[in-house]
Amino acid sequence: MSHTKLNVALAMPAHTARAVFPARSLDPLEPALNLLSREPIQDFHSPEGRALLEQADILITGWGCPLIDEAILDAAPRLRHVLHAAGSVKHHIGDACWERDIQISSAADANAIPVAEYTVAMIVLANKRILQIARALHSTRTDVLAEQLFPDMGNYRKRVGIIGASKIGRHVIRLLAPYDLDVVVSDPYLSADEAAVLGVERVTLEELVASSDVVSLHAPSLPSTRNMVHEGLIERLQPGATFINTARGELVDQDALLARVERGDLYAVLDVTTPWVLPAESRFYSHPNVLLTPHVAGSLGNELERMAASAVGEALRIARGEALQFRVRVEDLAFTA
Structure with a gap:
């Protein structure tokens, strides 16, 4: 036939x-x-x-x-x-x-891979305090005693909080598996059995932000997730923590995030913002605790x-x-x- x-x-x-x-x-x-x-x-x-x-x-x-x-x-x-x-x-x-x-x-799963790779790179750099140390070296142009500046630098047994066990969130978890990190996840749709398979601990969103050295956002942009990272959660972030957003800017109270960053005890890695391109006068551009990238985490x-x-x-x-x-x-x- x-x-x-x-x-x-x-x-x-x-x-x-x-x-x-x-x-x-x-x-x-x-x-x-x-x-x-x-x-x-x-x-x-x-x-x-x-x-x-x-x-x-x-x-x-x-x-x-x-x-x-x-x-x-x-x-x-x-x-x-x-x-x-x-x-x-x-x-x-x-x-x-x-x-x-x-x-x-x-092909959302395929598109999730480079976002996850970008995220893992930023997590490792954040815990190692690389961006801050590099900035100090550029400004002083002399020997920088990194451990004196950041005695907590390093990735060993640091806690990483993943908000959203989405396709991207799960790829991040998979890529983090070989590291000596404590990975916790907050997602109302993640079951205990799924968390066990992923090798992560389920926690509440409040516990995640209050206990993590790095918090990475991977929730979808839906009416129910607008401003999900609100002022109250931002205030609960640990001093010295790094917040990473590769999801969407509208998921975060950006005014509250900027206010917390400007207090000097929080770092932010933002690949997405609202609006898509911030106004030229936005203080996110100039603050030394902020790394902005122009939506480059996805497939390019x-x-x-x-x-x-x-x-x-x-x-x-x-x-x-x-x-x-x-x-x-x-x-x-x-x-x-």
Whole structure:
């Protein structure tokens, strides 16, 4: 019996396709699948877009993909899978996709890896007091007696608090496993059995912030998590602790965080803020206890190809008749970004 190969199309802006899908990243699709075009659909309503939609069984999407609503699904009668080569699917997957049982996959797990790597690097540097020691060396330009400045420097048996056992939070926990660190987690959806498998201790959010040398935020941005790190929690952070945010700025009371930093007994590593780019006059820029980075923790540069590989891998699973590894279900949307 002959086997008809499934058709695959891309849907995203051209600049996204160029960044995420270098030519070699699409090569593994063949011969198991038929890639209709290496040029992505940028407009679902264009004649070219409509022609590809009509034939597509699988749609690989990326950042900036147009909304896939009922009208688009009507134009894509064969479509059964949408594989997103990025994180959140909330911006382009319309209600009709869930209603028609289109199977959705996301590369959020792949995108979590560089964020976790960035976070672990910052945790290790924070406990070693590297940023503060480097700053002292740059300003004094003479011998710096690091242990006299920071007698507590080092990572041995320090406590690291992870807020949110999300995909990123779990990757951070995995990467921290070889270190001699005490890792605690606060997440209302983490069960005792899951915590045991992860090798961490569940604690309340209040206990976590009050007892951790480094606190790292990995909760999703949802209406229920806005300002979850509020003034009361910020006041409970240990003197000398470091607060790391690679999640979203709106999860933190930034005014309270700045006020605490300006007292001089708290350090902050912020890859995200609200607004996305702080006003030029923001004192976060100038305070020596703050390290600001411009949202670089997530996939950038050659890390983008990992997300392409994730989507291609899902397409190949479909071709083999296997279940999606990173399937997203409608009920997941209430708990994920």
